[in-house]
């Protein structure tokens with residue numbers, strides 16, 4: 001099998017590329033990534049000399065390039081992860097999200113359709129369902145009701161993908177997962193940002209009252225689920241993926257402070273994210289029942305391992321937090337920290 005992974009230098013993508021090389025050694029992985037601020041080849045240093053990992057720097061919106069890669073590498077299937085992924089950035093500037101997430105996905109779908117690929121796996125998100133009240137879970141039939149420019153762009157891509165199955169017969173599978181955590185996550189997202197700030201004795205900016213709930217999924221568990229969905233998912237099927245680990249943000253922030261031995265006085269409650277979804281919680285029973293997936297990590301074990309990884313890999317996150325990113329980071333958080 002030759003698989004084209006898009007966004008393979010980002011957080012989930014780089015974990016997925018490594019997962020595939022380890023667990024599907026016969027496969028060739030072609031990794032197409034534009035290397036935006038969130039993409040980093042350093043995440044894949046261990047595959048530098050691996051002949052079955054082919055890195056190509058490029059944009060998913062470049063149809064000519066996609067056609068060429070499919071032909072040159074005899075690509076059988078696409079696992080599509082490339083995206084603008086950060087909700088806060090989509091509030092500051094939605095356009096990049098429409099271009100990458102909506103138009104970029106459509107270019108890939110067109111290429112897949114014309115090349116008659118055997119499968120197109122669209123990595124969507126639980127944010128397409130919108131926000132839950134205090135009870136209930138998202139199932140695959142929950143109506144889509146996205147709130148942010150990010151989640152609206154992902155919902156568009158998700159629905160366009162399903163439309164390609166319905167209209168053109170393209171073999172697609174859509175996965176909708178909850179919040180991932182683990183190694184190589186860019187320190188703009190809750191868990192790595194809080195670890196990095198705590199280690200630097202900087203304030204930990206908690207939005208609103210800190211009682212918003214996310215349902216956490218360890219990234220390797222997610223990669224295992226994506227691989228199963230690619231191999232065994234039903235054509236046109238949608239699969240929720242979640243770690244059954246609901247936590248309030250403030251609980252996580254306190255767990256991180258305890259893990260790195262820093263005081264809770266570093267917590268700073270700041271102005272809430274506009275349109276902040278209150279609660280996400282996933283019913284993952286379909287993928288468990290149909291594809292035999294089960295997550296291997298408990299949240300406590302996974303978070304402890306993640307904190308250790310950030311402690312052991314300080315040069316990595318110090319480098320990615322410097323330069324161009326730092327300008328965005330400082331301006332955004334300086335503003336938010338005013339409370």
Ligand code: NAD
Pocket residue numbers: 006007008009010011012013032033034035036037038039040058059060061080081082083084085086100104123124125126154177178179180181186
């Ligand atoms: P990330 O921001 O860490 O990585 C995104 C990658 O895509 C980067 O390497 C970037 O360079 C690349 N990219 C962006 N635009 C591109 C373009 N036009 N052409 C080629 N490459 C491009 O994101 P992530 O957290 O790893 O998320 C990966 C996917 O999973 C995204 O589609 C995201 O919507 C989805 N998802 C993420 C989570 C999560 O918790 N992180 C949860 C649910 C779904």
Ligand code: DAU
Pocket residue numbers: 085086087088124125126127177178179180188189190191193205206207208212213214249273280
């Ligand atoms: O649910 C899946 C989604 O999870 C993915 O589709 C997105 O790509 C991914 O970024 C993530 O979105 P969130 O908005 O949930 O993740 P984030 O890490 O930005 O925020 C998690 C929660 O923590 C959210 O309730 C906002 C809050 N938060 C976040 C940051 C960055 C804070 O309180 N303070 C912060 O500084």
